[in-house]
Amino acid sequence: MEELVKATVIVELKDGVLDPQGQAIQQLLVQRGYSQIEQVRVGKKVEFELSGVSVEQGRTMLAEVADKLLANPIIEQYRIELE
């Protein structure tokens, strides 16, 4: 059985891009007494299982997928984690 490479791509808004969802969550939490929460940023986690590729090939492929589709470079950045 071929070994699966598990990978995660985290897509998040770039620093400085306003995150209205994060703001709404932060404000609500502060209202509920969690006054230590100064900032909340919401992102997306996309999980992959890859077969027939090495970890390095997987990384290259997912970078391409992230550039083409998963992240919009105007507002978002991403990072890839593989195991």
Next chain:
Amino acid sequence: MSIAVVTFPGSNCDRDCVHVLQNIVGAPTVQVFHKETGLHGVSGVLVPGGFSYGDYLRAGALAKVSPIMPAIRRFADAGGPVLGICNGFQILCEAGLLPGALMLNRNLRFISRWVGMRVENCDTIYTRHLWQGQIVRMPMAHAEGNFTADPETIAALEANQQVIFRYVEPVRADAPDGNPNGSINSIAGIVNDAGNVLGMMPHPDRASEEIIGSTDGLPIFRAFAEAALNSVRLEHSF
């Protein structure tokens, strides 16, 4: 010569746009499904509103990798008129045919109501039947219409008069800029630098008949159809 209205899975204003073009403007119109790879030699392309691919990932993100998109890109690059309305605007931004991005509305709500826009540039193939500074009224219906781009892009859009429509509130002649969704500089619609691709969030297709409350959108369809059908035939067939 005809105009293509492109249907993605989840498009829901495609039939409305066909109705306006075909039955009101009188322009021959064909529906093109997103799985096709050619545009049948049409001379105008309309990317309609809706929720292509359920807005999964980001509004317009999955549509940009649809089989029809390379043909639309070639058509736009050759100078053909491409009009994107609402989700169509989001798709054209995602595909890079228009600059910027449409983010979640500032108030996190899906906003569905009538809105006013000021015509900021009447010297385009889309707005030549409107006048400079005219206030037009049409429905908006979106959750992701918050236009954003980096400061250099915004400055270039403003300097080149590529901002075509700006939200105003209330709807009256001397109304100040309005901002229902958080868009930078109240931007509601832009053209690309060549002027042949227009994207706008509000719906001219829902404001083209007296019986539904406004005909302010009709001059845009008329101008678009004229630009498409009277244009010198493009050299290549798409």
